[in-house]
Amino acid sequence: MDHFQFKHDQLFAEEVSVASIAKEYGTPLYIYSRATLERHWHAFDDAVGQHPHLICYAVKANSNLGVLSVLAKLGSGFDIVSGGELARVIEAGGDPAKVVFSGVAKKPDEIRYALEQGIMCFNVESEPELQRINKVAESMGKTAPISLRINPDVDAGTHPYISTGLKANKFGIPRERAVAAYKLAHSLPHLEVVGMDCHIGSQLTQVKPFVDALDRLLLLVDELAELGIKICHLDVGGGLGVRYMHETPPHPKEYAAAMAERMAGREELKLILEPGRAIAANAGILVTQVEFVKEGDEKHFAIVDAAMNDLIRPSLYAAWQEIIRVDQQITAVKRLYDVVGPVCETGDFLGKDRELAVAEGDYLAVRSAGAYGFVMASNYNSRCRPAEVMVDGANVHLVREREKQKELWKGEYKLT
Numbered sequence: 001m002d003h004f005q006f007k008h009d010q011l012f013a014e015e016v017s018v019a020s021i022a023k024e025y026g027t028p029l030y031i032y033s034r035a036t037l038e039r040h041w042h043a044f045d046d047a048v049g050q051h052p053h054l055i056c057y058a059v060k061a062n063s064n065l066g067v068l069s070v071l072a073k074l075g076s077g078f079d080i081v082s083g084g085e086l087a088r089v090i091e092a093g094g095d096p097a098k099v100v101f102s103g104v105a106k107k108p109d110e111i112r113y114a115l116e117q118g119i120m121c122f123n124v125e126s127e128p129e130l131q132r133i134n135k136v137a138e139s140m141g142k143t144a145p146i147s148l149r150i151n152p153d154v155d156a157g158t159h160p161y162i163s164t165g166l167k168a169n170k171f172g173i174p175r176e177r178a179v180a181a182y183k184l185a186h187s188l189p190h191l192e193v194v195g196m197d198c199h200i201g202s203q204l205t206q207v208k209p210f211v212d213a214l215d216r217l218l219l220l221v222d223e224l225a226e227l228g229i230k231i232c233h234l235d236v237g238g239g240l241g242v243r244y245m246h247e248t249p250p251h252p253k254e255y256a257a258a259m260a261e262r263m264a265g266r267e268e269l270k271l272i273l274e275p276g277r278a279i280a281a282n283a284g285i286l287v288t289q290v291e292f293v294k295e296g297d298e299k300h301f302a303i304v305d306a307a308m309n310d311l312i313r314p315s316l317y318a319a320w321q322e323i324i325r326v327d328q329q330i331t332a333v334k335r336l337y338d339v340v341g342p343v344c345e346t347g348d349f350l351g352k353d354r355e356l357a358v359a360e361g362d363y364l365a366v367r368s369a370g371a372y373g374f375v376m377a378s379n380y381n382s383r384c385r386p387a388e389v390m391v392d393g394a395n396v397h398l399v400r401e402r403e404k405q406k407e408l409w410k411g412e413y414k415l416t
């Protein structure tokens with residue numbers, strides 16, 4: 001997938017200057033590209049072609065209201081994991097009837113809210129959850145549409161923290177218990193079985209595990225049909241990877257077309273995809289300013305104003321994301337730097353051993369930061385979470401203000 005494309009500090013596609021945006025809005029700053037989000041979403045939607053389908057963007061990857069509203073305007077569906085995400089989808093203009101609700105522990109009040117809003121279905125992850133949804137639906141005099149998340153037990157070959165389709169994971173219902181779970185769902189009076197889903201992990205770089213998982217689910221769909229349990233949609237989850245460094249994930253077109261091909265001849269079975277990262281990651285960057293260049297005994301440090309609280313992926317997963325300069329004037333010489341933040345943790349780094357020519361005051365951009373960036377930001381060290389802006393052609397919109405703490409210093413803001 002395309003990165004934001006830089007020529008010095010210009011974003012090619014949008015022709016706006018990153019440095020000038022950073023000066024205006026301050027750093028650290030997340031910048032998203034509307035055109036890139038749209039292009040990525042269409043890549044999935046177009047590739048599935050004529051087979052009945054819905055692209056349900058995984059909100060957890062980036063739940064900024066501006067991002068959600070861009071996708072809602074395209075007619076996207078949404079994969080959510082909390083009542084909060086549903087509220088954001090609705091606020092951004094998304095259609096609840098195109099929402100699937102995933103997650104291993106939905107609270108009764110979240111289930112109630114989702115039923116009131118009329119979501120498309122609950123992706124149910126356990127038998128006790130079936131009972132809970134049935135009970136809530138009964139108390140409302142409603143029937144809840146459900147899909148069962150089946151664990152196809154395929155190895156996604158990704159980082160152990162983000163692999164979800166193995167037997168050892170907390171997610172989904174084991175394949176061996178699937179038929180019994182469907183029979184239970186079918187027997188509960190306030191549930192309507194509508195679908196089947198899976199999600200085998202994130203940042204996958206091959207098509208094969210997806211195809212294997214889909215094939216396993218199709219066998220189960222047929223087995224259930226013989227028992228009189230009709231499945232109307234098959235949701236293969238998200239998980240398609242992006243290129244951060246040298247990874248060569250399949251293009252979404254290749255991935256989506258492979259999925260659609262497997263569904264040929266089954267037009268009554270709608271295909272649902274839940275991409276998150278592949279839509280948002282390379283539609284965003286994190287811009288940060290160099291505070292100091294510090295000489296250590298063994299290393300050079302570029303101390304920047306973004307930290308692990310702003311972007312935790314490098315610290316949490318040892319994830320590598322490209323860091324580049326966004327200024328045109330290169331006065332310093334190139335050296336190897338650890339790019340670190342102001343947080344009081346040795347693990348607070350954005351990148352290690354990066355060859356950069358940097359001086360105090362320069363702007364750097366961490367690429368591929370549009371997914372699992374701001375959404376995983378925290379207030380650790382009582383730091384304020386950064387602002388987010390959306391570049392839309394020649395325009396720049398503030399889509400979330402920087403949190404404020406000046407008031408807090410002045411004692412004007414009450415801590416709760």
Ligand SMILES: Cc1ncc(COP(=O)(O)O)c(C=O)c1O
Nearest residue numbers: 058199202238239274275276277
């Ligand atoms: C159920 C579910 N669907 C979709 C996604 C989105 O995954 P990705 O961002 O890797 O596409 C996730 C996160 O891994 C998930 O847990």
Ligand SMILES: N[C@@H](CCCC[NH3+])C(=O)O
Nearest residue numbers: 060162202203313371372
């Ligand atoms: N947060 C992870 C991905 C988790 C996917 C959520 N199920 C990342 O940054 O790579």
